Amino acid sequence: MDIPSRNRPLVLLVAVILAQVLLLAFQIKRGQDVRLIRVWSAELLAPPQRAGTFVISKIDSTWFGYIDLRHARAENRQLAAEVGLLQLKNQQLEGQAAEASRLAKLLGFRQANSNVPTVAAEVIGASADSNSQTIFINRGASDGLRRNMAVVTPDGVVGKIFEVLPHMAQVLLITDKESGVGALLANTRTHGVVKGTGGPLLWMDYVTAGEKVPVGEEILTSGEDKIFPKDLPVGTVVSTKPGTPIQTIKVNPAAHLDRLEEVLVLLTEQSLKTKESDAAVGSAAPEKKSPSSKAQGSAAKAPHVAGVAKNAAGVSKNAAPAGNRAKTPAKTPAPPVKKPAAVAKPGGTNPAGTRQ
Amino acid sequence: MTVRMDSDAQHIEVHKFYGGTVAVVCFLALVIQAFLNKYSTHFQLLELPLLVVVYFGLSRRNSTSGLFLGTAVGLLQDGISHTPIGLYGIAKGFIGYIASSVGARLDTEHPISRFILMFLFFHIHQVVLAITIHLLLAQPEAFFSLHLLIASLVNSAVAVFLFAGLDRLRR
Numbered sequence: 001m002d003i004p005s006r007n008r009p010l011v012l013l014v015a016v017i018l019a020q021v022l023l024l025a026f027q028i029k030r031g032q033d034v035r036l037i038r039v040w041s042a043e044l045l046a047p048p049q050r051a052g053t054f055v056i057s058k059i060d061s062t063w064f065g066y067i068d069l070r071h072a073r074a075e076n077r078q079l080a081a082e083v084g085l086l087q088l089k090n091q092q093l094e095g096q097a098a099e100a101s102r103l104a105k106l107l108g109f110r111q112a113n114s115n116v117p118t119v120a121a122e123v124i125g126a127s128a129d130s131n132s133q134t135i136f137i138n139r140g141a142s143d144g145l146r147r148n149m150a151v152v153t154p155d156g157v158v159g160k161i162f163e164v165l166p167h168m169a170q171v172l173l174i175t176d177k178e179s180g181v182g183a184l185l186a187n188t189r190t191h192g193v194v195k196g197t198g199g200p201l202l203w204m205d206y207v208t209a210g211e212k213v214p215v216g217e218e219i220l221t222s223g224e225d226k227i228f229p230k231d232l233p234v235g236t237v238v239s240t241k242p243g244t245p246i247q248t249i250k251v252n253p254a255a256h257l258d259r260l261e262e263v264l265v266l267l268t269e270q271s272l273k274t275k276e277s278d279a280a281v282g283s284a285a286p287e288k289k290s291p292s293s294k295a296q297g298s299a300a301k302a303p304h305v306a307g308v309a310k311n312a313a314g315v316s317k318n319a320a321p322a323g324n325r326a327k328t329p330a331k332t333p334a335p336p337v338k339k340p341a342a343v344a345k346p347g348g349t350n351p352a353g354t355r356q
Numbered sequence: 357m358t359v360r361m362d363s364d365a366q367h368i369e370v371h372k373f374y375g376g377t378v379a380v381v382c383f384l385a386l387v388i389q390a391f392l393n394k395y396s397t398h399f400q401l402l403e404l405p406l407l408v409v410v411y412f413g414l415s416r417r418n419s420t421s422g423l424f425l426g427t428a429v430g431l432l433q434d435g436i437s438h439t440p441i442g443l444y445g446i447a448k449g450f451i452g453y454i455a456s457s458v459g460a461r462l463d464t465e466h467p468i469s470r471f472i473l474m475f476l477f478f479h480i481h482q483v484v485l486a487i488t489i490h491l492l493l494a495q496p497e498a499f500f501s502l503h504l505l506i507a508s509l510v511n512s513a514v515a516v517f518l519f520a521g522l523d524r525l526r527r
Binding site for chain 2: 008009010012013016017020021023024025027028030036
């Protein structure tokens with residue numbers, strides 16, 4: 001730069017003063033023990049740095065937000081497809097996890113009741129008739145299943161084996177109008193019979209009006225029907241309606257009958273009773289080898305349980321408990337196979353309308 | 357020895373000194389200033405380095421040399437003071453520059469003009485010093501006070517005699 005000779009001293013003055021100001025700035029410290037030269041440098045450089053950062057960030061956002069999105073649509077489609085695939089896989093895994101959980105519960109139940117031989121079965125179908133509450137399971141006679149065997153889940157009673165085929169069986173659910181389970185109220189131990197209504201709820205019969213039944217009370221199997229072992233959960237009381245002499249008690253099933261997938265079939269209860277019956281009755285009814293005839297034999301030996309024993313052939317709709325039996329009128333005529341039940345009639349019980 | 361030269365269509369008298377005179381005088385001014393301050397605080401009124409800077413600035417009448425001389429003396433004064441290096445350098449460099457510029461235009465040989473010029477330079481020096489301290493050190497510094505007035509009068513009086521003595525060192 002060519003400086004006129006006349007101005008040179010002035011320029012020199014400014015330069016010398018500036019040099020000394022810088023020299024001072026190197027020495028002087030302001031607050032926070034920061035040298036003045038640093039403060040000045042930072043203040044001098046900060047605005048262009050800010051401006052540069054602002055410009056760069058704008059360019060950056062413009063580039064990545066608009067220009068560089070050429071493949072975003074295709075990538076989005078690909079990712080959406082991947083998400084769909086992953087969702088499907090996730091659903092499969094969730095299903096498997098739920099199945100594992102259910103099977104674990106079944107296993108737990110089996111282990112807890114190891115004295116009772118059981119067969120695990122998978123629900124493979126349901127009734128085509130909306131009036132009948134039945135399901136099909138993938139176990140049959142070849143697996144040792146017989147009629148009237150109890151079907152349960154860890155949650156509670158499901159029903160009984162109704163028809164047995166070689167490799168599958170039909171189960172009559174406890175919600176079917178024809179079903180009945182010998183039951184008792186968990187707290188008061190009041191006996192009754194839980195019957196199906198054809199709907200999602202059950203109702204408990206033969207509980208006298210004097211009995212106080214709180215809503216929410218648990219109902220368990222009484223074991224009197226000779227099908228279900230004692231103290232299995234049947235359901236809980238959802239409402240009560242006074243009546244004379246019997247009150248109406250609505251019951252919510254303990255087992256989730258609307259979403260059954262795996263069940264357990266109890267193999268021994270029936271067989272054990274049968275053996276006992278055989279031993280007791282001997283040849284009293286040799287021509288009848290059905291569970292009902294065997295149970296009847298037991299009933300003949302022990303008259304006080306005859307009313308139950310005569311219904312041992314299955315889940316008896318009118319399986320009145322001993323305490324309430326005398327008051328209970330017969331609702332359904334006994335089917336032909338219930339001849340032994342008719343034999344038990346002199347024992348003072350009402351006829352059992354057992355569905356066979 | 358006096359050299360007359362044309363500058364801006366005006367005859368300017370430039371005084372030359374024996375070799376090393378300027379450096380020795382400036383050095384002695386700093387030493388004596390420090391020496392006197394050691395023995396009495398009254399001598400703090402004196403500003404011997406400023407006096408020699410003004411004298412040589414007015415005598416040599418070259419703003420560049422005046423600037424450098426003032427800066428050098430000021431930096432040395434900073435060096436032996438407890439002030440940040442450059443504080444007096446700026447002030448005395450500025451005074452050296454102005455004194456050289458003024459010396460080319462005014463009669464600086466008369467005792468009264470020397471007294472007045474010294475009085476003014478003293479206060480200009482103080483103003484530059486105060487501005488620098490205000491701006492850079494962020495510390496309060498008086499631009500004018502009675503003490504400064506007395507100091508300026510003392511220095512102006514001393515300057516009249518000192519400058520006359522220094523005139524003897526001219527070639």
